[in-house]
Amino acid sequence: MKPADDKDNVSGMGCGEGGRNDIVVIGGGIAGMTASLALASLGHKVALIEKSDKLGGRAGRLGTMLPQMLRCSEIIGPMVFRVLGDRNIKVLLSSEISSIGRDDSGHFVEMDNGRRETGSAIIIATGLDTVPAGAVPEYGHGLRKGVMTLEELEERIASGGPLSDEVPRAIVFVQCVGSRTERRGVPYCSALCCANAIKNALLLKREDPGRDVTVLYIDIRTTGKGQEELYREARRSGVRFIRGQPSLVTEREGRLLVCGENTLLRELYELPADLVVLATGLRQPPSNLLLMDELEIAEGTTGFPLAFGSHTTAEGVFLAGSVKGPMDMPTAERDARACALDVHEHLVKGPRTASP
Ligand SMILES: Cc1cc2nc3c(=O)[nH]c(=O)nc-3n(C[C@H](O)[C@H](O)[C@H](O)COP(=O)(O)OP(=O)(O)OC[C@H]3O[C@@H](n4cnc5c(N)ncnc54)[C@H](O)[C@@H]3O)c2cc1C
Numbered sequence: 001m002k003p004a005d006d007k008d009n010v011s012g013m014g015c016g017e018g019g020r021n022d023i024v025v026i027g028g029g030i031a032g033m034t035a036s037l038a039l040a041s042l043g044h045k046v047a048l049i050e051k052s053d054k055l056g057g058r059a060g061r062l063g064t065m066l067p068q069m070l071r072c073s074e075i076i077g078p079m080v081f082r083v084l085g086d087r088n089i090k091v092l093l094s095s096e097i098s099s100i101g102r103d104d105s106g107h108f109v110e111m112d113n114g115r116r117e118t119g120s121a122i123i124i125a126t127g128l129d130t131v132p133a134g135a136v137p138e139y140g141h142g143l144r145k146g147v148m149t150l151e152e153l154e155e156r157i158a159s160g161g162p163l164s165d166e167v168p169r170a171i172v173f174v175q176c177v178g179s180r181t182e183r184r185g186v187p188y189c190s191a192l193c194c195a196n197a198i199k200n201a202l203l204l205k206r207e208d209p210g211r212d213v214t215v216l217y218i219d220i221r222t223t224g225k226g227q228e229e230l231y232r233e234a235r236r237s238g239v240r241f242i243r244g245q246p247s248l249v250t251e252r253e254g255r256l257l258v259c260g261e262n263t264l265l266r267e268l269y270e271l272p273a274d275l276v277v278l279a280t281g282l283r284q285p286p287s288n289l290l291l292m293d294e295l296e297i298a299e300g301t302t303g304f305p306l307a308f309g310s311h312t313t314a315e316g317v318f319l320a321g322s323v324k325g326p327m328d329m330p331t332a333e334r335d336a337r338a339c340a341l342d343v344h345e346h347l348v349k350g351p352r353t354a355s356p
Helices: 030-041 072-085 150-159 193-207 227-236 286-295 329-349
Strands: 023-026 046-049 089-092 097-103 106-111 116-119 121-124 147-149 170-177 212-217 240-243 246-252 255-262 267-273 275-280 317-319
Touching: 023 030, 023 106, 023 116, 030 046, 030 072, 030 089, 030 329, 046 106, 046 116, 072 089, 097 286, 106 121, 121 286, 121 329, 147 150, 150 193, 150 275, 170 193, 170 255, 170 267, 193 212, 193 227, 193 275, 255 275, 317 329
Parallel strands: 023 046, 023 121, 046 089, 121 317, 147 275, 170 212, 170 275, 212 240
Antiparallel strands: 097 106, 106 116, 246 255, 255 267
């Protein structure tokens, strides 16, 4: 296996050269890697462009994966190893796209380091973003110590670092922060947050059953495989679920205080907490909007690109994984395999007219 070159962050065939490929894949998360591996196994030459300095995407930074509760690194690590070792895949790390489009040579991607890659098809697998927690300022993210997002909690658990200065005894999860709102975030359900909060609530409770763990929700939506069972297990283990988002996270006597209304019992609550975890919504990253613009891809109703399976409204441009909208890892992987098949068909048989 040839590791990524430290100097120019390129690995795989044709290292160090810009050049002609069959496909250019943008985004080295689980979807981009899966599509690259599938196409490489069919004999196609792939250039995989990743803006950060490592492959793996969001899943590479998470701790424990639902529903099997496996370490994410156990799933991502071997996949990264296979990608870096595949002779048909050229990996370009730390590569910011400066220009993307179509000319006589097909699709081209130019990067700020001066490289240019071309291909007969492009796959966009750039994932999604979280709504900034500052969208709901009364929850005090960035202002009050002990208030963090669900993603920040996952990253701390994954890195094995302490969750806070003191060992947290009382932890409150707040759901739908910047989700299902017309004014301060995105209007749709972000689909993953309920199960993710439950997963982490359960892990914290398992680690120390004496902990006071509460989830504040609008509705609990656990539709994925194994998620309802996890929800049941969390309730059995003593995680408390209260319907009603808080109106304020404040401080009293040196501790956080979460205030709101239990909308089932019609009672006000005040919950002292050492840690408040905000499950922020998921949205199309602003940088994707730029890509969509340059590639002339139409936008769907939720701001994500309009997709017909993997096809977009631009010929030869395909989508894989959560760039289409919130989805878990197994779904992103399946979606990327389906995308690879569509791209293979496009390369072998030529373009097909996109149909709704
Ligand atoms: C807090 C949280 C917890 C989660 N927990 C679970 C779980 O337990 N189980 C589960 O199945 N799923 C979970 N998920 C969902 C999981 O993270 C996604 O399903 C998965 O990451 C989707 O993979 P992807 O490749 O589509 O996108 P990503 O993982 O986001 O990868 C996209 C990649 O594209 C790169 N990129 C973006 N823009 C560009 C650009 N312009 N140029 C080059 N590269 C670019 C990014 O750097 C990134 O590496 C969780 C999500 C969150 C937010």
